[in-house]
Amino acid sequence: MDKANFSSAYRKELRTKIREVAMQHFLAKGIRAVKMDDIANALSISKRTLYELYDNKEDLLLEVLKEAEESRHNRISAFAEQVDNNVMEIIFELYRMHAEAYDNVNPLFYQELKKYPKVTNYLDEKDTVDENLTQAFFNLGIEQGYFRKEIDFAIVAKMMRECVRYAIYNTDFTTVKFDYLFTNVIFLFFRGFCTDKGIEAVNRMCDK
Template sequence: MRKTNNMTAYRESLRHKILDTAMSFFKKKGIKAVRMDDISTELGISKRTLYEIYSNKEDLLFECLRNENEIMTKRLADYAMTAENEMAVIAYFIKIKLKDLGTINPLFFTEMEKYERIVRFFKENNEKQSARSQEFMEKGIEHGFFRGDLNYDIINKMGDAAMNFVMQTRLYEKYRLNEIFHTFIIVFLRGCCTEKGLVYLDKFISSGN
């Protein structure tokens, strides 16, 4: 029984190492340039072992994205439990995204469009995030950080349209991804904030917290 448990723990540990390594490669090189051989060589495992866990590159890519989304969601939820207020959570999210986007090769997004399952995953996940965003903004309104005279469902849909425009026109080939995100999110947020919200937003973003 102990041997079985140890093997299970090893496989689970290996699975996470594969996801971390593969995601790093995908973001740095783009999807097409990454081979399963590259990942197995980097981890010092056989290609057979890799294929036993992920049967093909698309399955691996999908799991990478799903895993990263789960990690981000949990990370934000954990931070929110001890954060000073909603503006602190937003500032924390912005800093994480800016750091991440600064490391991503635009090819990563361009080539991702070829995978229908991936596109569908992003669409479904975006719908879930919109629901969470609505709840978050309502709390911010209650605490006086966000304006209560705006329809946030409309704002969310406008945000989706803006991101779709970025993807469809491949604006990320002209401007850096973190620059696009920073420009969009700051304009978006400042339009939603009350004077109290703006004070806190500027405080947390400039403080480096």
Template sequence: MSDNAKETSNRAELRDRIIVRATEAFTSHGIKSITMDDIATSLGISKRTLYEVFEDKETLLREVLLKNQADKNEFLENLLAKSTNVLEVILVCFQKSIELFHKTNKRFFEDLKKYPSVYNMMKNNRDKDSESTVAFFKTGVEQGIFRDDVNFAIVNLLVREQFDVLLNTEICNEYPFLEVYESIMFTFIRGISTKEGAKVLEEFIHEYRKNRIERTGNNSPGLINN
């Protein structure tokens, strides 16, 4: 390997390490409380080296979110390749999102709004995702899992608004975050499901809650980090 190729490879490896470390720090403690100094120190590199790779914290945050989106897309593609049942895909994604919420400090979502360009990028990506989501639900109609009398564009918009309420109000001061999240998801899926779909959903909920009780030793949904 030539010196230039080796340097390029080392720089790419460093870039990936920085993104991984920043992701862990931002999601665990929130974005505002983590400085570029913190990230550089935790990686054992100088702040100058960090700034040579990412010009500022906002640029780093943008790359963290883009990497997260790419990972989600890859996970979904692999999942779709293995399953032909739309509802099963949705429920596996639900479990995956629960795992992520367990690892994410609510301040992370609150802090995102303090970076308007990054926040708007997320919203634009979400708008693009909505089109594929609606098409995905229509596939569920063809499979007999979801009702054929539902306007999925409207329903999808309403669910998105409910998640915005979840993140932007004080409801989680009164109820556990995951309990609210589960209520939104399960109520939504129940409402659009046929009898066949509802049966699959209830079997999933039964196993999901059974496994949660076995993990926690009680019936209380886990709380997101404060």
């Protein structure tokens, strides 16, 4: 490997390590409490080296969020293939994914996301994309006989998202476990738009 290629490979690997360490720090402490110095020190690199790769903490945070979203997307896509796109299986896998993440995160992380304009814009854009994906998902659930076709899923999806977002961003809910949120908020919507076949599938999966 020539010097230029080695330098490029090293920088790419270092960027990956920086994102991994940054994510660990952000999730554990919240965003504002983490300094670029903390990340540099954890990796035993100079702050100058860190700033050569990431101009500021917000740019780093944005890259961390995009990478995490890509990882979640890849995981659920692979799972969907394994279960032949069964919407009920996918929903419970999504629940497991979010439960794993939510209960191990400092609530400050979610509450402080909205303080960063680039991150807010990214999340708003992602919401728009998610709305289209959610509608396609609901349509698939109708085809499979699990969801009621007379429901306005655009409204349901928006209400579910806003309820969860309120719980995540509101300090009154900082001690609430994801299981509790799912049972008392999401699960109520979920059972409401299921057909009898869908409710039977829910009951079976809850009994596992």
